[in-house]
Amino acid sequence: MFVFALTFINIIGVKAAGKVNDVLTVIKLIPLILLIFGGIFFFVFNPETLVTNYTPLAPLGLNNFGAALVLIFWAYAGFELGTLPASEVKDPKRTIPKAIATGMMIVTAFYLFTNFVIYGTIKWSALATTSTPLVDVALVIFGTVGALIMAIGALLSVSGSDEANILTTARLSYAMSIDGLFPGIFSKIHTSFGTPYMALLIHGIIAFTLSIFSGLRGLISFSVFNLAFSYLLTCLALIILKKRTEKGLYGQNILPWIGIGVCLYLLYSTSMFDKVVGLALIFFGILLYVFFSPKTDILHLKELFISEENIFIRRMERKERFLANFIRLLRKTYRRVRAI
Numbered sequence: 553m554f555v556f557a558l559t560f561i562n563i564i565g566v567k568a569a570g571k572v573n574d575v576l577t578v579i580k581l582i583p584l585i586l587l588i589f590g591g592i593f594f595f596v597f598n599p600e601t602l603v604t605n606y607t608p609l610a611p612l613g614l615n616n617f618g619a620a621l622v623l624i625f626w627a628y629a630g631f632e633l634g635t636l637p638a639s640e641v642k643d644p645k646r647t648i649p650k651a652i653a654t655g656m657m658i659v660t661a662f663y664l665f666t667n668f669v670i671y672g673t674i675k676w677s678a679l680a681t682t683s684t685p686l687v688d689v690a691l692v693i694f695g696t697v698g699a700l701i702m703a704i705g706a707l708l709s710v711s712g713s714d715e716a717n718i719l720t721t722a723r724l725s726y727a728m729s730i731d732g733l734f735p736g737i738f739s740k741i742h743t744s745f746g747t748p749y750m751a752l753l754i755h756g757i758i759a760f761t762l763s764i765f766s767g768l769r770g771l772i773s774f775s776v777f778n779l780a781f782s783y784l785l786t787c788l789a790l791i792i793l794k795k796r797t798e799k800g801l802y803g804q805n806i807l808p809w810i811g812i813g814v815c816l817y818l819l820y821s822t823s824m825f826d827k828v829v830g831l832a833l834i835f836f837g838i839l840l841y842v843f844f845s846p847k848t849d850i851l852h853l854k855e856l857f858i859s860e861e862n863i864f865i866r867r868m869e870r871k872e873r874f875l876a877n878f879i880r881l882l883r884k885t886y887r888r889v890r891a892i
Contacts, residue, residue, distance in 0.1 A: 559756035583705030591669030618821030
């Protein structure tokens with residue numbers, strides 16, 4: 553139900569989807585902030601609980617480090633989607649890397665503090681038997697009301713993540729389609745809303761089908777296999793770019809090799825099912841590319857997508873979307889309070 557509701561919102565338009573994403577992002581962060589600060593106060597008055605639950609620090613050793621890393625990596629995946637609107641960003645070569653690095657630091661801080669509170673509040677053996685760790689921790693710290701707030705926040709958090717991915721992946725397949733690298737059905741535009749509705753519907757149906765026939769752990773592992781493979785190709789591409797005329801790519805002597813090592817380890821750590829099915833889908837994707845790449849571009853759609861006029865229009869609309877305006881207001885408020 554959530555998948556189709558979010559798909560419908562994206563069909564209505566990017567502006568509507570952006571506003572929904574704003575609301576979901578703010579709402580899902582509030583419970584986490586409450587949990588972090590509530591957990592810190594809980595540890596101040598119950599330090600023995602913190603010490604007991606973190607002793608020993610790694611009770612099961614590091615034998616399952618690879619499998620755990622696959623699940624953890626999925627939580628940080630998606631940062632590459634920030635490069636998709638590069639044509640609509642001022643000074644993208646400087647702005648996008650800065651935005652990605654800042655965003656990753658914020659996400660890392662949230663995950664580290666949240667997990668610190670979770671494992672410090674409830675013993676790891678009890679957490680291993682529950683499917684709602686955030687709710688259980690909130691129940692201990694805040695009681696029933698806090699558990700209810702956390703449950704709603706978790707639901708909205710998943711919805712917000714899905715909404716952002718629906719928005720970006722549909723545009724990616726649309727852009728590939730107008731370049732002649734993907735089936736033409738993905739470039740169909742809704743006559744009233746001006747959105748790639750067929751791409752959105754196809755993505756929504758695929759997501760709904762996968763959610764029915766597979767569990768969350770399996771979907772995460774399979775997703776990480778495909779993500780790691782695409783990241784591996786990106787790292788290899790950066791090494792090749794170094795040998796050409798591109799300049800100013802910081803860290804290209806060592807970072808691509810580190811990335812290659814991480815990607816290979818992630819691929820190795822996924823299940824055999826992920827490897828077999830993932831490689832089969834990648835091979836199928838190569839066949840799609842070979843079949844569609846000789847086709848000519850859909851020039852009239854491509855002009856609508858990359859023309860300076862339309863890029864300017866999307867940039868002006870973007871001022872009213874996502875969290876940029878909200879963060880700008882917080883920054884102005886902070887400066888005025890500090891000046892007082």
